[in-house]
Amino acid sequence: MTKFQALHTNIKIRLITDFSMEFVLMAILPFMAVYFSSRLGAGTAGLLLAFTMAAGIGIGLWTGHLSDVIGRKRIIVTAQGLQVLSLGVMALASSPVFESVWLMFAAFLVANACFNASDPPSEAMIIDYSSEAERPYVYQLAYWLGNVAYAFGAVIGGLFFESGRVYLFVALFLVSICIWYVVAFKLTEKKQAVSFSKKGLQKTQAPLTIWKRYAAILKDRRFLFFLIGTVCIASLEFQLDKYVAVRLDEQFHLMLGGFELTGVRMFSLIMFINTLGVVFFTMPVSARVSSLNYKKVLATGLGIYTLAFGFFGFSTSFLVLILAAAAFTLGEIVYIPVRQTILAGIVHDDSRGSYMAMESMMYNAALLLSSFMLTASAVIPPAGMSTLFVLLGVVGFISYQLCLPLTKSGKARAS
Numbered sequence: 001m002t003k004f005q006a007l008h009t010n011i012k013i014r015l016i017t018d019f020s021m022e023f024v025l026m027a028i029l030p031f032m033a034v035y036f037s038s039r040l041g042a043g044t045a046g047l048l049l050a051f052t053m054a055a056g057i058g059i060g061l062w063t064g065h066l067s068d069v070i071g072r073k074r075i076i077v078t079a080q081g082l083q084v085l086s087l088g089v090m091a092l093a094s095s096p097v098f099e100s101v102w103l104m105f106a107a108f109l110v111a112n113a114c115f116n117a118s119d120p121p122s123e124a125m126i127i128d129y130s131s132e133a134e135r136p137y138v139y140q141l142a143y144w145l146g147n148v149a150y151a152f153g154a155v156i157g158g159l160f161f162e163s164g165r166v167y168l169f170v171a172l173f174l175v176s177i178c179i180w181y182v183v184a185f186k187l188t189e190k191k192q193a194v195s196f197s198k199k200g201l202q203k204t205q206a207p208l209t210i211w212k213r214y215a216a217i218l219k220d221r222r223f224l225f226f227l228i229g230t231v232c233i234a235s236l237e238f239q240l241d242k243y244v245a246v247r248l249d250e251q252f253h254l255m256l257g258g259f260e261l262t263g264v265r266m267f268s269l270i271m272f273i274n275t276l277g278v279v280f281f282t283m284p285v286s287a288r289v290s291s292l293n294y295k296k297v298l299a300t301g302l303g304i305y306t307l308a309f310g311f312f313g314f315s316t317s318f319l320v321l322i323l324a325a326a327a328f329t330l331g332e333i334v335y336i337p338v339r340q341t342i343l344a345g346i347v348h349d350d351s352r353g354s355y356m357a358m359e360s361m362m363y364n365a366a367l368l369l370s371s372f373m374l375t376a377s378a379v380i381p382p383a384g385m386s387t388l389f390v391l392l393g394v395v396g397f398i399s400y401q402l403c404l405p406l407t408k409s410g411k412a413r414a415s
Contacts, residue, residue, distance in 0.1 A: 003137050008129040011138060013186055017179050021080075024087070024172045025115055026153025030065070031161040032108060035412070039101045050129040052109050054275040057361055064120035064357025065210045066351065073189040074410035075235055087176050091169035094391035119360060124352035125187075127344045139340035140286035143364050145332075147278040183355055199269045213354050222346050223355065229358040232396030233302065234366035235373065236330075236389055242374045243385060244312045251382075252316050261318070270325040277329035281322035285333050294338055298400060301335025304328075306393025311387030 004012070036045035063075050089107035093100050130138050200384040218224060248263035255261070261269075289297050308328035311320055347355035377385055 003134075004141070005106055007138065011126055011134075013182060014126055015138075015145060016143055017182055018122060018142065019149045020175055020179050021083075021115065021118070022146055022149035023153040023156075024175060025112075026150050027157035027161075027168065027172060028090075028108070028111070030154055031157055036101070036105065039098075041063065048105055052112050053364065055109060056112050057364055059113045060116040060120055060355075060357045060360055061214065062210065063117040064124075064353040064355075064360075065123060065213050067121035067353030068213075071189050072125045073183070073187050075121045076118050076125075076187070077184045078115040078182055079118040079179070080176070083111050083118075084110040084173065084176045084180050085167060087173040091166055091173055094166040094169050096166075116360075120353045122346075123356040123360075127261065127347065127352050130344070132345065135288075135341045135344050136290050136337055137364065139344075140282065140290070140339040142236065143336050143340070144242060144282040147275065147282070151275050153277065213351065216348070217351060217354055219357055220346075220348070222403045223358075225399045226343060227345060227359065229396045229399030229403070230359065230362040231366045231369060232392045232399065233305070234363050235336075235369040236306070236392055236396075237371065238367055238370035239309065239389065240267075242370050243377050244270075246374065247313075247315075247377070247382065252321075253316055257404055265345065266318070266321060270321065270328075273322070273325040274329045274332070281329075282333050287331070289334055293344070293391060295401065295404060298335055298338050298342075301331045301333075301338065302393060302397045302400070303331070305335060306390055306397070307329030307331075307409045309389040309393065310386045313389050314382035326404070339400065342400065346403055391398035 033045055033049055040048070063079070067075050086107045090104055090111065092098050093104040093107060126142070127136060129137075149338040159169065169314050215255055245264075245267045250263065250265050252263035252266050253261070254266075283347070308324040308331060312328070315321055315324065343355075343359060373385075380388070
């Protein structure tokens, strides 16, 4: 029996449906800014997308809490059902018969909210049904599938969003129906759904109740260090399409024979190396490091990752940037599955959905931090930005290390 076959059916379903949902999202999300900007102007489009992101954060925090109270499946099935409807409306809003940018926005708002709503209970469900020994493999596979979905979704969206948008949305609508059917009729529920009176259910959803749950989570010292580490390290990754892309556009230019390699093309090459590396080397590399000490693997991965961003911050050498792209990819492959395994080991059993919702929100905090860093780069020279990147990597590494409790031998472990 293979490792995949040995996994609980729910985990297999979640891996496959999460891949499909990620594919659907990436076929739409990267192109919505262009769509709204071309019809409503960049200023209005920015406000609409900011509101969409804020709504998604709020929905995720609410459903994370709710999944710990009433169970995971009910929320996942409801969110997926609403996503089916929203994609159907988006197809309608794209058709020549009934084209409407505001109807498109309303449906996109619902679709994005549904994706955010289902994410915390889905992540919590993977922890519910996996053992500590299985989690490194599960998160390696989930990471690989997520990147494949990201790549293929973006390619399909790029090919059809402009010229065949209505057909794209119809196809995604059909894919979403299949996802809904699988989660509605094939998923089982380990956490027993609790029945409430109308008054009791309202009490569990009261803002004060939700606030108290998240306030209690933030008192968890190990998890708080994990959140700090997440913000620091994720903000580095978000620098790729912000500071690094802008700096390369301004400072990098190279002629290779008769081919002009501009900064934008160099950035695209870095992303291409990263995508290929993740798709083809995640599983082989993960298999080699899965049996090693967590602390050493995490230190190695984050060290390589941070070093790469140190060079991204200032170098204009083609060879150095290529090596940095390879190092960044290797570090990412090594550390992310270990990071997810550590997270699964420190969340409390009775609040897994809430913990996962809070962890997801940290990516938005990292996105905000990376935007501030881009602004700061106007007055900070490249060497200073590189130093800042390395400092963020060091703080992130230390924070993650503080999440690991010590065994009697003094070695850190994941849970």
